[in-house]
Amino acid sequence: MYYTSDYITTNFNFKISTNTYIQNADVGFFLKSKFQKDFFQFLNGRYLQTEIPKSFIKLIADLKHYDLTEQAELDQLRLYLISTTKKDNFIRKRTNLSTGKECFFINER
Numbered sequence: 001m002y003y004t005s006d007y008i009t010t011n012f013n014f015k016i017s018t019n020t021y022i023q024n025a026d027v028g029f030f031l032k033s034k035f036q037k038d039f040f041q042f043l044n045g046r047y048l049q050t051e052i053p054k055s056f057i058k059l060i061a062d063l064k065h066y067d068l069t070e071q072a073e074l075d076q077l078r079l080y081l082i083s084t085t086k087k088d089n090f091i092r093k094r095t096n097l098s099t100g101k102e103c104f105f106i107n108e109r
Contacts, residue, residue: 044109048109049105049107051103051105057077060081074093078093091104091105091106
């Protein structure tokens with residue numbers, strides 16, 4: 001079982017309102033100095049905690065006969081995942097801040 005990483009580009013449309021012409025010029029100068037036209041910045045060389053899909057975890061747990069409702073077996077599953085990974089950084093079990101559920105994460109560049 002494996003996965004591939006892919007870049008995601010997000011475009012934002014926003015509007016800035018100012019009260020005076022000088023505020024407008026200040027905002028325009030700031031934006032012009034901080035962003036370059038047609039220039040994208042990626043987080044190259046940085047590790048981001050990436051959630052391992054729950055379907056992968058469920059499949060592995062079923063194959064290894066781990067009960068995901070038991071805390072001790074979740075810890076055994078985590079140790080199994082750590083022992084079989086080929087990554088430099090190990091797998092962590094923590095709470096996903098967007099869902100509030102316990103999930104497995106791996107550091108991915």
